[in-house]
Amino acid sequence: MTYVIALPCVDVTDKACIDECPLDCIYEGERMLYIQPNECTDCGACEPVCPVEAIYFEDDTPQEWRHFNDVNAEFFATLGDPGGSTKVGPTGRDHPFVAELPLQDTVTALPGHSA
Template identity: 80%
Template sequence: MTFVIALPCVDVKDKACLDECPLDCIYEGERMLYIQPDECIDCGACEPVCPVEAIFFEDDTPAEWQHFTTVNAEFFADLGAPGGSAKLGSIGRDHPIVAALPPQGA
């Protein structure tokens, strides 16, 4: 199991979770942040600091956002487990599902 970042993060990217993650396993895409599932140790430090409540334990992700479990995992298909987001900075792209979403928020 792992934590998942879902739709409320799209076009927000507050990044408070980046500062709280002890393993540096939250990576920045173009429009949202993603958790690398193989690097996440399920500590939960990221969840309470998210101002838009976009982070969920995998089994607790609301049904309408369950596909974000796959979105987070597939985002790393070509990156693998880089071993820390600070090494990479912004990835500069998003998962195709996120990239195709209309602008979120006001």
């Protein structure tokens, strides 16, 4: 099991989870962040600092976002297990599913904001 990042992260530029992750296993895509499942040790440090509540323990991902479990894992099909996001830096790409999503309204996605 691992933590995953779901839809609320798309088009949000906050990276508090990257700063909090002691294992450096959160990687930056073009439009969202991804957790490398083979590097994550389920410490949970990233979850409480996410301002949009996009990080879930894999089994606790809401049903409507459950496909993000696969999205996070599949993102690393070509990247592999690099051993730390600081070695890689921004990847400049996203999983095809994320790349095809319409632009997300990030202002209303933040807690305490409404449309």
